Amino acid sequence: TVPSDLKSLMAPSKKLPFHLQSSHTRLLIKNGTVVNADKMEEMDLYIEDGIIKQLGRNMIIPGGTRTIDAKSMYVMPGGIDPHTHLEFEFMGDKSVDDFYTGTRAAVSGGTTMILDFAIPKKDESLINTYMKYRKLADGKVCCDYGLHVGITSWSDSVKNEMSDLCKMYGVNSFKFFLAYKDLYMINDEEMYHCLEACKELGAVAMVHAENGTIIKENTKKLLKEGITGPEGHELSRPEEVEAEAVFRACVFANQVKCPLYVVHVMSSSAGKMLAQKRREYQQRSVPHLLFGETLAAALGTYWKPNICLHFEDAAAHVLGPPLRPDPSTPTELMKLLATGDLQTVGSDNCTFNAKQKALGIGDFSKIPNGVNGVEDRMSIVWEKGVTAGIIDPTQFVAITSTNAAKIFNLYPKKGRIAVGSDADIVVWNPKRTKKISAKTHQQAVDYNIFEGTVVHGVAEYVIVKGRVCVEEAEIKASLSRGLGEFVQTPVFPAIAYPDAAPIKAENKDFEDELLILDDEIDFDGVTN
Numbered sequence: 309t310v311p312s313d314l315k316s317l318m319a320p321s322k323k324l325p326f327h328l329q330s331s332h333t334r335l336l337i338k339n340g341t342v343v344n345a346d347k348m349e350e351m352d353l354y355i356e357d358g359i360i361k362q363l364g365r366n367m368i369i370p371g372g373t374r375t376i377d378a379k380s381m382y383v384m385p386g387g388i389d390p391h392t393h394l395e396f397e398f399m400g401d402k403s404v405d406d407f408y409t410g411t412r413a414a415v416s417g418g419t420t421m422i423l424d425f426a427i428p429k430k431d432e433s434l435i436n437t438y439m440k441y442r443k444l445a446d447g448k449v450c451c452d453y454g455l456h457v458g459i460t461s462w463s464d465s466v467k468n469e470m471s472d473l474c475k476m477y478g479v480n481s482f483k484f485f486l487a488y489k490d491l492y493m494i495n496d497e498e499m500y501h502c503l504e505a506c507k508e509l510g511a512v513a514m515v516h517a518e519n520g521t522i523i524k525e526n527t528k529k530l531l532k533e534g535i536t537g538p539e540g541h542e543l544s545r546p547e548e549v550e551a552e553a554v555f556r557a558c559v560f561a562n563q564v565k566c567p568l569y570v571v572h573v574m575s576s577s578a579g580k581m582l583a584q585k586r587r588e589y590q591q592r593s594v595p596h597l598l599f600g601e602t603l604a605a606a607l608g609t610y611w612k613p614n615i616c617l618h619f620e621d622a623a624a625h626v627l628g629p630p631l632r633p634d635p636s637t638p639t640e641l642m643k644l645l646a647t648g649d650l651q652t653v654g655s656d657n658c659t660f661n662a663k664q665k666a667l668g669i670g671d672f673s674k675i676p677n678g679v680n681g682v683e684d685r686m687s688i689v690w691e692k693g694v695t696a697g698i699i700d701p702t703q704f705v706a707i708t709s710t711n712a713a714k715i716f717n718l719y720p721k722k723g724r725i726a727v728g729s730d731a732d733i734v735v736w737n738p739k740r741t742k743k744i745s746a747k748t749h750q751q752a753v754d755y756n757i758f759e760g761t762v763v764h765g766v767a768e769y770v771i772v773k774g775r776v777c778v779e780e781a782e783i784k785a786s787l788s789r790g791l792g793e794f795v796q797t798p799v800f801p802a803i804a805y806p807d808a809a810p811i812k813a814e815n816k817d818f819e820d821e822l823l824i825l826d827d828e829i830d831f832d833g834v835t836n
């Protein structure tokens with residue numbers, strides 16, 4: 309039985325609002341190179357009613373179909389950003405990119421789906437928090453989205469709510485925190501039980517891996533010594549504080565045999581630790597127990613020595629885990645993506661304006677943590693990965709889209725150019741360049757940590773659910789509020805639970821959603 313609060317949210321979601329129903333539902337993308345995570349092929353692509361209907365050459369298509377010439381360009385699955393915090397109430401303020409500006413910026417950069425986090429306070433209900441996010445996001449998002457839910461305490465009621473979220477609310481992933489002591493942090497015993505619950509439900513456990521006890525004690529010491537500026541942030545939590553928590557979470561996951569996704573790996577030490585444990589467990593035939601994500605921020609910049617000349621610049625670069633002062637970090641993390649030791653790149657987009665960051669003047673521990681990235685993630689990965697010669701376009705697709713789709717069980721509806729998949733597509737122009745700047749970006753935030761970076765490769769066309777929303781790298785009026793909708797993420801993703809039956813979800817709505825893969829369903833929900 310679907311709870312009534314949820315029914316009210318679900319009912320309108322299949323029908324696209326009238327003002328968004330367009331006559332341009334037929335689209336042909338010609339002469340491009342179609343890139344999937346496993347291969348590249350010269351192919352044309354025919355889209356109807358938001359779904360990819362044909363792939364090939366010399367196809368017979370209906371008259372009146374709009375054609376896009378993708379010559380010399382790559383036709384790729386739209387990006388999936390597995391990690392955002394839009395309109396997130398955190399550390400005394402609320403992040404300024406909301407579900408409208410954030411998803412609009414995402415699409416402008418080639419991302420066509422985001423996974424955001426509904427994070428409850430320690431005494432808050434998980435389902436109420438989830439509902440709060442659904443109400444914030446539904447009707448506002450410009451592209452599809454899903455939700456991870458935070459586990460910030462442990463009790464029978466938390467466990468029961470996790471079960472309901474998996475079975476009725478379309479959630480398959482839960483993030484717990486080993487940092488943010490007294491706010492979100494859970495202890496080792498709670499982590500063990502949380503992993504057990506995730507395993508039982510077929511969910512993916514996600515961990516923020518930093519040692520919150522060490523951070524708290526170091527912070528007190530640094531402030532007492534008079535180190536109050538933003539430089540204190542990284543000093544309070546150097547690389548090994550991240551690597552220790554990665555190690556601990558991996559060991560717990562292996563003991564419980566629960567799939568674990570380590571979010572925002574920010575240092576070489578943590579990346580190498582995760583790679584070592586992943587390889588170790590794989591050799592002992594526990595395939596795909598561990599997954600790792602790094603961030604556009606970590607690939608695109610680092611904690612440069614001159615950052616601390618101005619509080620404003622330094623504070624704008626503060627996130628947890630921090631950017632590292634070691635300048636080799638971006639390349640080392642990109643190499644771990646190239647070797648498959650890390651699987652995804654998120655943005656952790658959690659933006660605060662200078663005025664909000666100023667909460668931390670005189671005490672670095674009060675700087676609201678978070679940076680931009682939802683808009684620039686694709687171009688940063690292309691620049692630091694493909695242009696730099698470390699990865700090829702198929703790997704680019706894997707780490708910006710396909711791997712996230714597989715881990716969070718959205719594949720092949722998302723994350724692949726294939727017949728039956730959603731027409732969430734980016735036509736990538738490797739010849740167009742762009743200089744990233746806060747002055748020209750789409751995001752609501754007043755700062756850009758990639759300021760001045762020139763990228764050789766941008767989203768030329770972005771197609772969201774079959775609608776051309778970006779054209780010649782410019783946003784069109786078709787990119788509008790409410791174009792996206794909530795997408796359920798079913799439990800037991802095959803990549804993490806290879807021995808489980810494909811669908812274990814009890815909710816019929818899941819199955820309806822999945823049928824879209826095989827059947828043609830138009831926006832009224834009518835099967836053709």
Ligand code: URP
Pocket residue numbers: 393516572626627628629656658677678679
């Ligand atoms: O600094 C960060 N990362 N802010 C967002 C919250 C989190 O831990 O992901």
Ligand code: ZN
Pocket residue numbers: 516571572628629
């Ligand atoms: Zn985190």
Ligand code: ZN
Pocket residue numbers: 618621
């Ligand atoms: Zn400055």
Ligand code: ZN
Pocket residue numbers: 391392393656658
């Ligand atoms: Zn985050």
